[in-house]
Amino acid sequence: MDLEIKDKLFIVCGATSGLGKGVADALLKDGAKVIAVARDNKKLNDLSNEFPGQVEELKGDITQPDTIQQLFKKLGNRYLNGILVNAGGPPAKSFLETELTDWDDAYLKILKWKVNLTKIFLPIFQKQKYGRFVFIESESVKQPIRNLVLSTSLRSAVLGFVKTLSQEVSGTGITLNILAPGFHDTPAAQRLFVKRAEIEGISVEDAKRSYESEIPVNRMGDTSEFGMLGAWLLSPHSGYITGQTITVDGGSVKGMFG
Numbered sequence: 615m616d617l618e619i620k621d622k623l624f625i626v627c628g629a630t631s632g633l634g635k636g637v638a639d640a641l642l643k644d645g646a647k648v649i650a651v652a653r654d655n656k657k658l659n660d661l662s663n664e665f666p667g668q669v670e671e672l673k674g675d676i677t678q679p680d681t682i683q684q685l686f687k688k689l690g691n692r693y694l695n696g697i698l699v700n701a702g703g704p705p706a707k708s709f710l711e712t713e714l715t716d717w718d719d720a721y722l723k724i725l726k727w728k729v730n731l732t733k734i735f736l737p738i739f740q741k742q743k744y745g746r747f748v749f750i751e752s753e754s755v756k757q758p759i760r761n762l763v764l765s766t767s768l769r770s771a772v773l774g775f776v777k778t779l780s781q782e783v784s785g786t787g788i789t790l791n792i793l794a795p796g797f798h799d800t801p802a803a804q805r806l807f808v809k810r811a812e813i814e815g816i817s818v819e820d821a822k823r824s825y826e827s828e829i830p831v832n833r834m835g836d837t838s839e840f841g842m843l844g845a846w847l848l849s850p851h852s853g854y855i856t857g858q859t860i861t862v863d864g865g866s867v868k869g870m871f872g
Contacts (some may be wrong), residue, residue: 615846615851616644617644617646617845617846617849617850617851618849618850618851619641619644619645619646619695619845619848619849619850620644620645620646621645621646621647622646622647622695623646623647623648623649623692623693623694623695624641624646624647624648624649624694624695624696624697624698624848625648625649625651625685625689625694625696625697625698625735626638626641626648626649626650626651626697626698626700627651627676627697627698627699627700627701627731628651628652628676628698628700628701628702628750629648629650629651629652629658629661629698630650630652630654630657630658630660630661631652631654631657631800631801632798632800632801632802632837633700633750633793633795633798633800633802633837633840633841633844634652634698634700634750635661635837635841636836636837636838636839636840636841636844637698637700637748637750637840637841637844637845637848638650638661638698638841639837639838639841640838640841640842640844640845641845641848642664642665642668642669644845645668646668646695646845647668647669647670648665648668648669648670649669649670649672649685649688649689650662650669650670650671650672651672651674651676651681651685652672652673653673653674653675654673655673658671658672658673659671670688672684672685672688675701676701676727676731677701677722677723677727678727679727679730682727682730682731682734683734685731686734686735689738693742694735694738694739694742694745695744695745695746695848696745696746696747696748696848696849697731697735697745697746697747697748698748698750698844698848699728699731699732699747699748699749699750700749700750701723701727702723702802703723703724703752703762703764703765703802704716704719704720704723704724704764704765704768705764705805706761706762706805706806706808706809707761707763707764708760708761708763709763712763712764716764717764717767720764720765720767720768721768724764724765724768724769724771724772725768725771725772725775728749728772728775729775732747732775732779736779736783736788739787739788740783740786740788742787743786743787743788744787744788745787745788745789746788746789746847746848746849746852747776747788747789747790747791748790748791748792748793748844748847748848749772749776749790749791749792749793750792750793750795750844751769751772751773751792751793751794751795751859752765752766752769752794752795753794753795753796753861753862753863753866753867754766754769754794755769755770755772755773755792755794755859756794756859756861756867756869756871756872757866757867757868757869757872759806761806761809761810761813762806772792773792773859776790776791776792776857777857777859780856780857781857784856784857787853789852789853789855789856789857790856790857791847791852791855791856791857791858791859791860792858792859792860793840793843793844793847793859793860793862794859794860794861794862794863795835795840795861795862795863796829796835796861796862796863796864796866796867797825797826797829797834797835797863797864797866798834798835798836798837798840799834799835799836799837800837803825803834804818806821806825807821807822807825808821810824810825822834828866829863829864829865829866830864830865830866831864831865833864834864835862835863835864839862840862843860843862847860
């Protein structure tokens with residue numbers, strides 16, 4: 615399928631690892647241009663070398679205001695087609711293990727920076743009368759996952775503001791959607807494998823297999839599969855979808871509206 619994104623410009627946050635890399639790869643393979651934001655210089659260079667002439671690098675922590683401002687300046691007056699809003703999550707903890715400082719930190723790392731980024735880039739899309747926001751959150755917003763109380767709580771707040779904003783800007787050519795991934799074979803999932811291994815006194819590999827056995831399709835998700843869906847949501851073809859939270863979890867969420 616031709617996504618009609620050749621030579622079109624996108625921003626991908628967390629572009630060099632995990633699910634963000636999956637989406638970046640899908641965009642680039644379809645001929646798009648990408649401003650790739652990540653903290654690892656070597657991985658940014660590797661991505662640029664893999665797709666010569668298609669990648670602009672920005673090294674920094676996207677959850678920090680300075681990096682968001684650098685990104686805004688890097689874009690300049692160019693036409694922007696879409697943004698993948700994505701960064702790592704907080705540590706795996708139960709509610710009883712958390713301190714108030716954990717909640718403050720989770721607010722900064724999960725919610726505040728996304729509000730800031732959206733407020734800065736939304737006027738660009740409004741001026742263009744076109745734009746795509748795609749947020750990567752977690753299946754835990756539909757069905758809580760043990761030891762992810764910080765992630766579940768703050769990501770649910772992201773759903774609230776994205777859904778509300780999607781209605782405020784509906785009919786303007788701007789869409790906002792959320793991808794809620796289940797377990798994929800990524801570094802981010804590793805923290806849960808380690809946590810279960812500690813709790814149950816098993817190896818990390820056994821903990822991973824335990825998680826896999828709970829997924830109806832009997833395997834972890836693949837980042838390339840996820841990436842294709844993310845790229846499609848960022849493309850012109852997704853214009854009739856907005857304000858949605860789409861679960862990508864191998865059937866793990868049991869609810870009727872999962």
